[in-house]
Amino acid sequence: MSGHSKFANIKHKKEKNDAAKGKVFTRIGREIAVAVKEGGADPDNNSKLRDVIAKAKANNMPNDTIDRSIKKASGDMGNVNYVSVTYEGYGPNGTAIIVEALTDNKNRTASNVRNAFTKGGGNVGTQGCVSFMFDQKGQIIIDKEECGMDFDELMMTALDAGAEDLSEEEDSYEVLTAPDDFSAVREALEQAGVPMVEAEVTMLPQTWVELSDETDIKMMGRILDLLDEDDDVQNVYHNWDE
Structure with missing residues (x-):
């Protein structure tokens, strides 16, 4: 989850990731697949792939796992087409949330994202409804x-x-x-x-929203947790001042 740029949050995020490395590697694997499909399997000629490889290494993804992901994406096994989709919506007290996903089934992903918002007392809005705030x-x-x-x-x-x-x-x-x-x-x-x-x-x-009500804090956490559990979801951005 992306929130403040404070290093403490980054460290907390990485500790959380360490407990679920498989999920993180799956997400990065999808990014590798998309990068290879768009620009080829040679990092020297594909800056997007170089960036994803750097991200993989920052998340302690082993080199052989990275190489396997590239080979899989460029070979016969790379026939799964992931589509990039973005959802925007509101959490408790008008907090703004952007969800980026890579999916091979847009209906499944849309349903899961909508469900996460609903269970946390939020709602999915139209494209552009909150992205102008970022x-x-x-x-x-x-x-x-x-x-x-x-x-x-x-x-x-x-x-x-x-x-x-x-x-x-x-x-x-x-x-x-x-x-x-x-x-x-x-x-x-x-x-x-x-x-x-x-x-x-x-x-x-551009601005942050504070949540002081315990119920709002709990519901916002519910939305973020449910989105974090979804393998299709790559990134979640929000303006909640945690």
Whole structure:
């Protein structure tokens, strides 16, 4: 789940992922399949595939599993066509939620997503109903302890590669890019030996909504948990200030 850019949330997310690696690997496998179908199986000639491989490695996906996924997607077994679908809607107290999915059955996915919203007291809206409240950005999170560069050096490296901004948190750095510049910036940082905790194109909310009512908090958690359990769902973005 994507929420705040705070490193503590990223660490919490990764711990949660570690308990369900199979599910995470399945989702990344689908992203690999789509990237291979769109741009071929050679990462040197497919920047989208390079980005997904970097994401896979950040999630501790073994190299042989990555290679198998690429071979599967480019071979006879890669005949499952995943379609990208996006849903937008509202959670408790007007919270905005965007759901990105890769599916081979749009009816199943639509039903599951609608069910998740309904059980959490929310509702699915029309395309565009909440996405205007978010900015699409490339986001790279760097653990301060593992980064050998100081802030100024890292900033020069990131900005020279095309980054828009670099901010410093208590235990992390956050690099933001335009979506089209993300791959170039990520690769420049990778070549400079900068260890990335997370690197992906994401949706960042322009404003945050606080939930103070315990029922609202419980219902919002219900929506996010149900979406997280759905293998078709790749990413969930929201503006709940947790």
